[in-house]
Amino acid sequence: MADTVVDVTVPVYNEEHVLRVSIERLHRYLTTEFPFGWQIIVADNASTDGTRAIAHQLAEELTGVRV
Numbered sequence: 001m002a003d004t005v006v007d008v009t010v011p012v013y014n015e016e017h018v019l020r021v022s023i024e025r026l027h028r029y030l031t032t033e034f035p036f037g038w039q040i041i042v043a044d045n046a047s048t049d050g051t052r053a054i055a056h057q058l059a060e061e062l063t064g065v066r067v
Contacts, residue, residue, distance in 0.1 A: 005037040012042060016050040023058050023065065030064070040065045 008026065012019060023040060030038045042055040044067065055067045 003037070005039065006034075007039055007041055009041045009043055011045060012047065012051055012055070013045040014047045014049045014051055016047070016054055019051055019054045020058065023055075023062070027062050027065065038064060042067050 008030070010023065010026070015022070019042075023042065026040060030040070040062075042058065042065065044052045044055055052067070059065045059067050
């Protein structure tokens with residue numbers, strides 16, 4: 001089971017006000033507590049605020065985060 005990788009998909013729409021805190025919290029949990037390999041995929045559903053830009057920043061800053 002060491003090669004098991006779990007994709008955690010987070011669908012978002014206009015979440016700029018909470019996205020950073022939410023993804024950082026999820027990333028911290030997966031990094032410290034989750035027993036399998038993982039990646040977080042932020043799936044933006046055509047947000048009209050700054051959600052997409054924040055998602056891309058997080059993908060650059062945090063290992064295992066994709067948009």
